Amino acid sequence: MSQLHLPPLAAETIFHIGRLPVTNTIVNTWIAMIIFLIFGLVLRHRVSLRPSKLQNWCEYFLDLLLGYFDQVTGDRKKTLKFLPVVGSVFFFILLSNWLGLLPGTGSILIGHEPLLRPANTDLNLTIAMAVVAVISSHIFGFLTVGVFTHLNKFVQLGSLVKSIRNGPIAIFTAVIEFAVGLIEIVSEAAKVVSLSLRLFGNIFAGEVLMTVIASLVGLLVPTPFMLLELLVGIIQASVFAMLTLVYMSVASAVPHGAEH
Amino acid sequence: MQFTNTAYAAETAEATQSAGVAASLGINGSLFIFQLINFAIVATIIWFLILKPLTKKMAERQKMIDDSIENSKKIQETLQRGEQKYQERVDEAKVEYNKIVAKATADAEQAAETMKGRAKQEIEIVVDQAKRNIRIEKNEMVAGLKKETANLIVAALEKIIAEKMDGKKDKEMIEEIVKKL
Numbered sequence: 001m002s003q004l005h006l007p008p009l010a011a012e013t014i015f016h017i018g019r020l021p022v023t024n025t026i027v028n029t030w031i032a033m034i035i036f037l038i039f040g041l042v043l044r045h046r047v048s049l050r051p052s053k054l055q056n057w058c059e060y061f062l063d064l065l066l067g068y069f070d071q072v073t074g075d076r077k078k079t080l081k082f083l084p085v086v087g088s089v090f091f092f093i094l095l096s097n098w099l100g101l102l103p104g105t106g107s108i109l110i111g112h113e114p115l116l117r118p119a120n121t122d123l124n125l126t127i128a129m130a131v132v133a134v135i136s137s138h139i140f141g142f143l144t145v146g147v148f149t150h151l152n153k154f155v156q157l158g159s160l161v162k163s164i165r166n167g168p169i170a171i172f173t174a175v176i177e178f179a180v181g182l183i184e185i186v187s188e189a190a191k192v193v194s195l196s197l198r199l200f201g202n203i204f205a206g207e208v209l210m211t212v213i214a215s216l217v218g219l220l221v222p223t224p225f226m227l228l229e230l231l232v233g234i235i236q237a238s239v240f241a242m243l244t245l246v247y248m249s250v251a252s253a254v255p256h257g258a259e260h
Numbered sequence: 261m262q263f264t265n266t267a268y269a270a271e272t273a274e275a276t277q278s279a280g281v282a283a284s285l286g287i288n289g290s291l292f293i294f295q296l297i298n299f300a301i302v303a304t305i306i307w308f309l310i311l312k313p314l315t316k317k318m319a320e321r322q323k324m325i326d327d328s329i330e331n332s333k334k335i336q337e338t339l340q341r342g343e344q345k346y347q348e349r350v351d352e353a354k355v356e357y358n359k360i361v362a363k364a365t366a367d368a369e370q371a372a373e374t375m376k377g378r379a380k381q382e383i384e385i386v387v388d389q390a391k392r393n394i395r396i397e398k399n400e401m402v403a404g405l406k407k408e409t410a411n412l413i414v415a416a417l418e419k420i421i422a423e424k425m426d427g428k429k430d431k432e433m434i435e436e437i438v439k440k441l
Contacts, residue, residue: 010286020290029298036302040309047313049321055314062314080315087311088303123285128296132303 004215007106007207011122012113024114025122028105032095032119065090068238072245082248085136089129090241096120097203097233101226106211120203120236123196130195133244134188141251153255154188156181195243202236410438 011023046052051059069079069086099105100118108115119125141150152158156177163174206229213222414434 008286009284010288011291020294021288023291026291026294026298029295029302033298033302033305036305036310040305044309044313047317049317049324051317055317058310058314059318062311063318083311083315084307085303088306091306091310092299092302122291122295123287124291125295125299127287128292128299131296132299 004212006211007114007117007121007204009123009204011117011124014110014113014115023122024117025119025125028096028099028116028119029125031116032092032099035095035099036091062087068242069245072242073249078249078252079245082140082245085133086241086245086248089133089244090237093120093129093199093237093240094234097236098230100203100207101210101229101233106207118203118207120199121207123200126196126200127192129199129240130192133195133240134191134247137244137247137251138188140248144252145254149255150251152181154181154184191243191247195240199236199240202232206232406438410434413437 011025013021013023014027015022043054043058047055065087066076066079066083069082070076073079073082096119099116100121102116105116105118106114138150141153148158156174160171160174160178163170210222210225210229213225417434
């Protein structure tokens with residue numbers, strides 16, 4: 001019986017570019033990048049008012065996705081405004097997750113390390129995406145409701161100062177709102193942690209599951225699990241994208257009492 | 261069958277002890293920046309090469325469809341207005357035609373009446389002229405006949421009573437006879 005080699009939590013370094021370590025998850029990210037680049041160049045060259053078969057499929061899929069996004073934002077204009085970040089996040093996570101199911105992932109070795117590994121099993125990548133998502137939501141918040149209005153959601157000093165003229169109850173309310181604002185700051189950090197760890201956890205768990213199943217029975221048995229992983233891939237991409245969209249929608253909404 | 265990877269467990273435990281939780285999870289500053297740049301590049305590619313051209317083209321098509329529908333509505337309205345105007349013109353033309361026909365009929369009737377009247381007058385003039393001529397001719401003929409008859413009678417009587425009457429008596433008697441005629 002062969003010893004089961006489970007993938008480690010940290011991505012394995014394959015080689016270095018100068019002093020920069022290149023891990024197997026970065027290789028997967030590059031593969032996704034190349035696929036998107038080729039696909040994008042082909043699509044951009046072919047895109048026209050009379051759509052080809054390829055363009056038709058892409059538009060169908062995009063329109064379907066925009067419909068789901070509209071349910072969150074409630075407005076197609078807002079959806080299109082958030083699409084550069086949300087759409088990129090969704091398609092990148094989806095392709096990265098599905099690339100991890102390709103034969104060769106985990107089995108082609110360079111030295112003792114696998115050359116390919118699902119990109120989202122690297123916490124650095126998931127944190128990077130979560131940071132981009134949360135920072136983007138704040139940028140949209142600044143652009144939509146204004147810098148001071150948006151900052152006032154977290155540090156409600158303005159409300160505290162105004163409440164002094166309105167008596168003790170207003171001051172008490174303002175103090176509570178100030179405390180809630182500080183908690184909101186913590187929740188922003190929690191967003192990054194939850195987004196990144198959820199994606200990482202699900203994809204890493206899938207990778208471990210696939211490794212265990214494949215080491216038990218290599219033929220046919222992993223197939224249903226691979227199908228399950230296809231589903232997990234699209235679900236996780238949807239969850240990440242939808243949550244990003246929710247954060248952006250909430251951040252760009254005018255807070256209660258700020259309309260006046 | 262042993263499922264636990266002792267090497268994996270040892271590796272994880274070692275990493276946790278030496279570099280803390282972050283290191284055990286593989287979190288690394290330079291790798292984070294590297295992945296951030298990777299994601300930024302991927303996002304740029306996805307947006308500028310795939311999503312932007314697609315959404316732009318979809319919006320263009322949507323606009324084209326909306327414009328076409330709007331144009332077709334305008335064309336239909338223009339067509340209806342044109343048809344309405346055409347019908348109005350046709351109706352106007354019909355009214356005008358009826359007026360012209362009525363006027364022409366009235367003019368024609370009037371002209372016919374006028375011509376009839378003139379013709380009647382001319383006929384009357386011609387008839388009068390003819391009657392006058394006939395009368396003149398009749399008178400002339402009567403006068404001529406009288407004269408001829410008188411001459412004939414004179415000649416006859418002269419022959420019959422040539423020797424019983426002189427010239428003066430003869431003439432008186434003739435004139436008397438002639439007057440009686």
